[in-house]
Amino acid sequence: MKSRPLIWLSFLAPLVLLVALLVVFYRSSGGLRFQSPAPVEQVAFERVVFLPDEIVAHVRNVGPKEVTLSQVQIGWLNRASWEFTVEPSPTIPRLATARVRIPYPWTEGEPYEIVLFTAAGLPFSHKIEVATATPLFTAHSLWTFSMLGVYVGVIPVFLGILWLPFLRNLGERSYGFLISLTIGLLVFLGVDALHDGFEQAGELPGPFQGVALILIGLSISLLGLFTLTRYLERRRAGIQQQGSSPLLLAYLVAFGIGVHNLGEGLAIGGAYALGEIATGALLIVGFMIHNLTEGVAVVAPIVRSRLGKGEGAVSWLHLLWLGALAGLPTIFGTSLGAFAPSPVLAVLFLAIGAGAVFQVVIEIISQMKRGAAPALLTPANLAGFLAGLTVMYVTGLFLSV
Amino acid sequence: MITPRADRWAILALLLLISLGAVAAWHWGRPSTSVRAAAQSHPMSHHRPPTLGSDTFQYVYPERRLASDQVYNPVPPPPTSQPVHEYELVVQDVEHEVAPGIRVPSWTFNGSIPGPIIRGREGDLMRIKLVNRGSVPHTIHFHGIHPADMDGVFEMVPPGGSYTYEFVARPYGVFPYHCHSMPASQHIHNGLYGMMIIDPKQGRPPMKELAMVMSAFDLDRDGDADFYAWNGKAFQYADHPIELKTGEPVRMYVVNLFEEMMAPHIHGNMFDLIRSGTALKSAELTDVVSLGIAERAILEFKYDHPGPFMFQCHFSEHMELGLMGWFVVNGDAKQKKASAPSPPTAKTAPHHRGAGK
Numbered sequence: 001m002k003s004r005p006l007i008w009l010s011f012l013a014p015l016v017l018l019v020a021l022l023v024v025f026y027r028s029s030g031g032l033r034f035q036s037p038a039p040v041e042q043v044a045f046e047r048v049v050f051l052p053d054e055i056v057a058h059v060r061n062v063g064p065k066e067v068t069l070s071q072v073q074i075g076w077l078n079r080a081s082w083e084f085t086v087e088p089s090p091t092i093p094r095l096a097t098a099r100v101r102i103p104y105p106w107t108e109g110e111p112y113e114i115v116l117f118t119a120a121g122l123p124f125s126h127k128i129e130v131a132t133a134t135p136l137f138t139a140h141s142l143w144t145f146s147m148l149g150v151y152v153g154v155i156p157v158f159l160g161i162l163w164l165p166f167l168r169n170l171g172e173r174s175y176g177f178l179i180s181l182t183i184g185l186l187v188f189l190g191v192d193a194l195h196d197g198f199e200q201a202g203e204l205p206g207p208f209q210g211v212a213l214i215l216i217g218l219s220i221s222l223l224g225l226f227t228l229t230r231y232l233e234r235r236r237a238g239i240q241q242q243g244s245s246p247l248l249l250a251y252l253v254a255f256g257i258g259v260h261n262l263g264e265g266l267a268i269g270g271a272y273a274l275g276e277i278a279t280g281a282l283l284i285v286g287f288m289i290h291n292l293t294e295g296v297a298v299v300a301p302i303v304r305s306r307l308g309k310g311e312g313a314v315s316w317l318h319l320l321w322l323g324a325l326a327g328l329p330t331i332f333g334t335s336l337g338a339f340a341p342s343p344v345l346a347v348l349f350l351a352i353g354a355g356a357v358f359q360v361v362i363e364i365i366s367q368m369k370r371g372a373a374p375a376l377l378t379p380a381n382l383a384g385f386l387a388g389l390t391v392m393y394v395t396g397l398f399l400s401v
Numbered sequence: 402m403i404t405p406r407a408d409r410w411a412i413l414a415l416l417l418l419i420s421l422g423a424v425a426a427w428h429w430g431r432p433s434t435s436v437r438a439a440a441q442s443h444p445m446s447h448h449r450p451p452t453l454g455s456d457t458f459q460y461v462y463p464e465r466r467l468a469s470d471q472v473y474n475p476v477p478p479p480p481t482s483q484p485v486h487e488y489e490l491v492v493q494d495v496e497h498e499v500a501p502g503i504r505v506p507s508w509t510f511n512g513s514i515p516g517p518i519i520r521g522r523e524g525d526l527m528r529i530k531l532v533n534r535g536s537v538p539h540t541i542h543f544h545g546i547h548p549a550d551m552d553g554v555f556e557m558v559p560p561g562g563s564y565t566y567e568f569v570a571r572p573y574g575v576f577p578y579h580c581h582s583m584p585a586s587q588h589i590h591n592g593l594y595g596m597m598i599i600d601p602k603q604g605r606p607p608m609k610e611l612a613m614v615m616s617a618f619d620l621d622r623d624g625d626a627d628f629y630a631w632n633g634k635a636f637q638y639a640d641h642p643i644e645l646k647t648g649e650p651v652r653m654y655v656v657n658l659f660e661e662m663m664a665p666h667i668h669g670n671m672f673d674l675i676r677s678g679t680a681l682k683s684a685e686l687t688d689v690v691s692l693g694i695a696e697r698a699i700l701e702f703k704y705d706h707p708g709p710f711m712f713q714c715h716f717s718e719h720m721e722l723g724l725m726g727w728f729v730v731n732g733d734a735k736q737k738k739a740s741a742p743s744p745p746t747a748k749t750a751p752h753h754r755g756a757g758k
Contacts, residue, residue, distance in 0.1 A: 070502025073627075073722070080721030081500070081628075081635065121505040121620040123627060 041067045041118050044205040045126035046097065047341055048114065049134040050106060057100040057114050057126065061092040062205035068092075068119040074104050075113030075125070095207060106131050137339050145269055145338040146331050152268060152287035153261045153330020158323045160295015167296070167303045175303065177384035179368065182300040183361055184388015185293050186253070190357035192392070193260050196267065197350035200343055210347055217351025218358075221259065225252065225359040247314050249301035249363060254325040256360045257294045260353030261326065263346055265333015270341035290395040293388075298322050301364070467501055472641045473632035477518040477612040477654065480600045486521040486570075487528045492535040492580075497592060499618045500628045500635035500723060508535055508580075508591040514633035515614040515658070516595030519578065521570040523602050532563045539588065540564070542581035543597060544695065546571050554581050573601040575678035575697040577614075577656045586660075590619065592633070594658045596697075601681060608650040608701065611643065615692070615714060615724060617659040626659070628723045629714065635723025638712075642727035647707050653700040654678065657692040664691050664715035665700065667728070672702040689715050707732030 042063035049056040055074070061067045068091045072084040086092075087099045106112060108131060115125040135141035167178060194214070201210025232248055268287070299322065306313040337346070368376055490510040497507035497514050510516025521527050531541050537560065542553035547568035550556065558564045579585075580593035596614050616633065617626035628635040645651060653672075657663040666689040673683030674690055678699045690698055704710070707730045714724035 068502070071500050071628075078718035078721070079627075080718070081723060117500070117503055117620070117627070119502055119504060121499065121503045121627075123621050 040064055041120060041122050042205065043067060043069075043092075043116055043118070043124040045114070045124075046343070048126060048128060050128075050131055051134065053103060053105055055102045055104050055106055055112070055114065057102070057116070058097060059092070059100060059116065059124075060097045060205065061094055062207050064094065066091055066093045069098070069100065069116050070119045071117040072100060072102055073115040073117070073123075074102065074106075075115060075127075076110065079113065079115060108132060135338060141338070142335060145335045148268065148284070149265050149328075149331030149334035151284050152334070153265060153291060154323070154327035156288045156291035157257070157295045157298065157327035160292045160297075161299050161319055161323050163296055164299045164303070164319070167299065170303070173378075173380045176368075176378060177380045177387070178296075178300055178303065179364065180381040180384030181388040181391070182253075182297045183364055184385040184390075185297045185392055186256070186357045186361050186364075186388075187385075188389050188392035189257070189260060189294075189297075190354045190361070192396070193263065193350045193354040193357065197263075197347050197354065200267070200350070201347045204343055204347060208344055213344065213347050214351040217348045218355040221256070221352040221355030222359050225255070225356055226362075229359075229363060245367070246301045246305050247318060249360070249367060250298060250318075250322055251325065252356075252360045252363060253301060254298045254322045256353060256356030257298065257326040258329040259349060259356050261291075261294075262329035262333045263349030263351075263353050265330040265335075266337040266341070266346040266349060267333075269334035269337025269339075270343070270346065285398065289398050290392070293391055293395065294326055295323070298326050301367075467498060467634060467637055467640060469641065471498060471634070472637045473513060473515070473634060475611045475613060475632060475638070475643060477596075477598055477610055478520050479610075480520065480522065480604055482522070483525070485526045485528060486519075487530075488517065488519050489530045489532060490516060490541060491532040492539045492593065494535050498634060499620070499630070501640070503620070503628075505618070505620055508539070508588065508593050510541075510593060510595060514592040514594075515616070516578070516593070518595065518612050519597040520600070521597075522600045522604075523571055523573040525570050526567065527570050528565060528567050530563060530565045531558050533558045533560050536560055537582070538562075539580045539582050539593060541566060541578055543568070543578045544576040545574075545597070545599070552581075557582060570599045572679060573599045575599075575654050575656060575699060577658055577695050577697065579658065589658065596654060596656045598654055598678070603681075605652070605681070606650070608652040609645065611651065611653045613653060613655045613665070615655065615657045615659065615663045615665065617661070617719070617722075617724075626661075626722070629659075629719040630723045631712075631726055636725070638726025642709065642729040645704055645728050645730045647704050647730055647732040650701065650703050653702075654697070655692065655700060656697040657694060660694050661719075662691055662693055662716070663719065663724075664689050665698075665712070666715040667700070667702060667712045668710040669706060669708075670702050670704055670710065672700040675699040675701070704728070704730040706730065 040063055042061070044060045044062045045057055046060055047058040049058070059069075069084075069086055070090070072082050073079040074082050082102055082104055084100055084102045087101065089098065092098045100114075100116060102114070110131050112128045112131055113125055114128070115123050117123050135144070170178060197214050197217070198211070201214055204210040204213075229248070229252065233245065299319070302314055302318075307316055309315065333349075336342075365376070491512075493509050493512050495507060495509050495512050496504040497509060498504050499507075499514075507514060519527070519529065529541065529543075531539070533539050538557035540553040540556060540558060543551075543566065545568070551566050551568045553566065556564055576597040576599065578595050578597050580588040582588045594614070594616065596612050598612070613631050614633065615629070615631065617629040618635075619625060620627045630636075631638055655665050671686050671688045674685040674687055675681075675683050676690075676696075676698050678697065683701065690700070692698060710728045710730060712726055712728055713720040716724075
């Protein structure tokens with residue numbers, strides 16, 4: 001047996017040597033002579049706020065060194081130099097943020113470009129398609145964005161749940177069709193969320209490593225939910241509670257969709273706040289139709305369960321909880337997205353949602369395999385799966401802006 | 402299968418919930434439109450044009466001003482009677498402050514953009530020595546009448562080298578000079594240009610004189626200039642107005658050295674225009690003139706009224722990106738009383754916002 005100090009030494013030695021090397025490198029550049037031909041500066045726009053007579057750009061220095069903002073131009077037909085102030089300081093440390101306040105008499109509905117020049121003369125520009133007053137954080141605007149969440153997230157889910165009585169009257173083959181349809185819906189939802197996530201990840205500044213965020217988000221939800229499900233099943237199995245597995249599955253679906261809707265809400269609220277969505281009403285209608293399917297997916301696992309009071313029955317109160325779990329996060333999303341937009345959080349939650357949805361798909365399939373269903377790949381099941389994808393695709397057509 | 406009782410209750414409850422939500426949304430969602438409408442009308446009612454006399458004065462920024470010694474002196478050397486005029490132009494790579502706070506690597510004659518004003522008299526000998534302390538070969542190409550080997554097109558002057566241009570100054574007029582090394586577009590854009598004034602033999606009536614080179618800078622090389630400037634620095638005469646007196650005759654030499662049309666324009670006045678400076682008398686009274694690339698003119702004027710007057714390029718984009726400045730015309734005691742607005746000096750410039758330093 002080796003001595004403890006020796007083991008610790010073998011742990012510490014590389015670290016100590018690394019620190020020593022870093023000191024040497026920092027002092028003498030380690031014999032490497034890098035001369036940057038041009039200043040490497042990166043400034044990212046995180047948020048643009050339109051106040052009366054003032055434009056406030058929230059920016060982050062995502063370059064390798066600190067950066068100083070020296071001039072501001074506002075582009076309308078042409079660019080024009082404009083006065084400005086920077087809070088807290090025109091010199092922004094690496095990864096720090098600053099607010100650039102520009103007292104510009106902007107007018108509603110016009111397109112603008114904001115250009116920041118660094119002391120080295122590098123311009124960083126951000127285009128606003130349609131200028132619109134940014135909602136201030138008031139009771140009214142909070143209510144407005146909450147209602148936006150209710151419209152696009154909560155109402156559609158509950159409407160979908162209302163199909164439950166109809167779904168309960170389906171025969172055996174139709175049941176397989178329904179479950180497969182749900183899988184189709186979920187797979188579509190997951191792929192869609194991943195796509196949105198990657199799209200937004202591409203717009204994140206480099207240091208935030210958007211793709212890595214997606215990997216982390218996916219892993220958290222896939223592995224986390226897997227572990228949680230196994231734990232709950234073991235516990236239920238211990239106390240011999242029959243018939244709760246479908247309910248657990250329904251909650252998993254609701255949870256996955258809920259996280260997905262949180263990410264979606266963040267994106268919608270943020271887009272509204274940034275004035276990027278011009279045709280708002282149409283988009284709301286689109287989301288309502290699209291998200292109707294989420295309600296179906298939530299209740300699909302409990303279609304065969306007995307509802308009401310009594311041994312092994314699923315209380316109808318669960319329908320409320322399921323709908324709330326799937327729909328309510330949208331409200332947090334839209335409000336948070338509008339007043340404290342964070343592209344990083346949006347990407348993370350889209351990825352977590354995607355992972356949760358995929359995990360649910362895996363869970364449902366394993367249930368189908370364990371259950372009394374004659375075979376997995378029946379014509380009805382395949383048709384259901386395809387129908388699920390098709391429904392999502394067709395309702396998604398309403399979302400094209 | 403008949404729907405169980407509990408199911409019916411559940412459906413009723415859900416329907417009730419949704420109806421309530423919809424009613425609430427319809428009722429509460431609406432005020433937001435009026436909030437929006439209010440915000441919409443606000444900017445219009447508070448519109449503040451970025452000019453002097455309004456609450457904000459766009460270009461006066463104490464923290465962002467160029468230091469006085471960094472402002473290009475717009476006064477050309479006075480006409481002389483010596484027969485030989487010797488100049489030394491040293492090419493230096495320096496960081497040029499193209500707009501307050503923005504320094505970019507540039508190629509210059511004697512460290513400034515534009516280069517020094519070269520002045521002679523018709524028939525005199527011009528002897529101009531080019532010393533290249535830059536990093537690439539350069540030349541000087543003068544406009545005017547001279548031999549081919551004095552044209553600055555063939556004889557590249559390598560870094561460390563020098564070359565002396567000698568020619569008889571003719572005809573009289575205003576001329577641009579610039580480096581003609583290839584690619585000329587880069588050499589000129591990077592700052593190697595200036596103005597040459599050749600006076601007529603008999604001279605011109607003495608006046609207060611100003612020399613103004615109009616040019617622009619494309620910092621990110623995307624084909625669109627980012628800053629336009631009188632004498633190489635955006636807004637320098639907005640921060641440091643040029644002082645004039647009422648009744649004082651002024652002669653302004655103007656050259657356009659950028660590859661766009663420029664339209665110098667003075668406010669509150671008209672000027673006698675002498676195109677290319679190749680005539681003794683003006684043939685036109687106007688207040689704006691279009692100058693294509695390398696075109697130039699003499700503008701002669703006299704202010705009747707005291708007060709701040711803008712001089713600008715009439716292309717709004719050029720003006721808003723730096724090609725503007727102020728004449729502050731000081732009257733005598735009588736006239737001063739009559740003048741309403743105060744000149745935009747540091748003392749009187751209204752309302753500065755701090756730069757947060």
